[in-house]
Amino acid sequence: MTSHGIHTIDTGFVRPQFDAAYLLTHEGHGAFIDCGTNHSVPRLLEALANARMATSQVDWLILTHVHLDHAGGAGELLAHLPNARLVVHPRGARHMADPSQLWAGALAVYGEDVMEKAYGRLRPVPAERIVEAPDGHTVDLRGRRLRCLDTPGHAKHHIAIYDEQANVCFTGDTFGLSYRSFDTEQGPFILPTTTPVQFDPIALHASIERLLELKPEAMYLTHFGRIDRPQRLAGMLHTLIDAMVALARSLSDVADRHEQLVRALTELYARHLAEHGWQGDRDALWHWLSMDIELNAQGLGVWLDRDNR
Template sequence: MMTSHGIYTIDTGFVRPRFDAAYLLIHDGHGAFIDCGTNHSVPRLLSALEETGLDPAHVDWLILTHVHLDHAGGAGELMAQLPNARLAVHPRGARHMIDPSQLWAGAMAVYGEEVMLKSYGRLRPVPAERVAEAPDGHVIDLRGRKLRCIDTPGHARHHMAIYDEQANVCFTGDTFGLSYREFDTDNGPFILPTTTPVQFDPNALHASIDRLVALKPDAMYVTHYGRIEDVPRLAADLHASIDAMVAVAQKAQGKPDRHAELTQGLTELYADRTAKHGWHGDRDALIHWLGMDIELNAQGLGVWLDRDRA
């Protein structure tokens, strides 16, 4: 699906439809991908190129918001299909693209090899000479179209957002939260923060959201999922949700089954917030759409509690 300014939203096929997006920007006959999904997503990205008539040789960049595998797991496989592209990534993430063994080992410890191969596929290294570090303020030039890289920690320390000056939009990865289309109502999109392990930092996330809003973009392109407008209202919702999730975590601290308290507290919080947003799904539907996020957010809050008190 294309929006204005040659921006295409590509469903990577990860987990379920309209869950995980990559983006293709086309300008003056050349392209840049922003995020890429998993190895299994690569055929979809190449198909998108074919549908737009763009030759893979004319893709100049693969830009990663961060190196979590639902955003960057397919980077090595995709780069192998793009002969002239370079990969731009936060300086903290560059080494993991050149040698993904640590990424693989960390995810293996959580999911096991069978799930890893099924969900992501084996990670392929990107040659070091094709990797460009993109520190805060770095500008990627797509044939005269300026894409500014903005350091946005809070979800991960190696996270950056990309501000497209021409389109006046931001590609926010996970910094500007999750907004699934299934929760859209007459009040617009619903949004919630993601505290996926292991680097959640509420103060940094608040600051990163404020920094993006200060650009006054017309829209945010979130990985999960798509283009969302009404930016000031959504930012306020995110700030309130971050504080509410921190309160859930603090209340659960010291309880005998802290993780169960966290998941229950988050479930109640999201049920309340979606209802106030005008969403009429029941508890089973909420768990269907948000169960995985509730679990991951609970894990991330647990890691934050332990780190914050270490």
């Protein structure tokens, strides 16, 4: 069952229930929010067919930001959607028209073989199909208002999308990560993402509060799915942002800073998960969070070098 025509799509990136895109259907038309990678496109088209919609009935692809797990498949997907336009933060628009810089940056980190396997070659989006979404920009899905809100903190080119009809937010990475494997009787567990290279704790705190001011019924995260009771979860996010920043500052001058950050973040999350009632061991925690711990440590290191010199 879907609520307000919102369909959750597992993009297949990394593992099941790790990376989501969303299809919104209204009055016989559709909008995708985020799209995963090139390899995700068949799954998105399958979701469209399951919703009994033709590719010509999709009006919009809205990107929360241009990190490749959210936007890498945009050009490939739009090649299948003849009437759709791409909506993106003004800072991200040029990277969609010419993704060479996105590719080069990721290539330097991962190498060509991993890039091809994980993401596929990035396809440019024709400039005339790109709509820039400054703060407050409204996307009209056949009378259904989808309001784009500038929400930096994870990335400077990040928007969240407020669906006024459903009273929910599509938060990309601004409202953190919540994997169903950590759900307990207390509900979902959530943690911030400080992925390189634009983490800004002050901005992230403010963006979270801005979303809460809308009093949404739920948040739809890219990683992963719908979470209810956002007010309680926001408190957890604020606490962990501050704890992660404090850890980073305490380790700023050590020689093996990255390795110590990885260990310290692992212990921090283990402690909070135990308080949440999760009974997994360190091996299970590492299985589910190793990628995020590594990226969070990298992002905190970049933040220390940039803002705390």
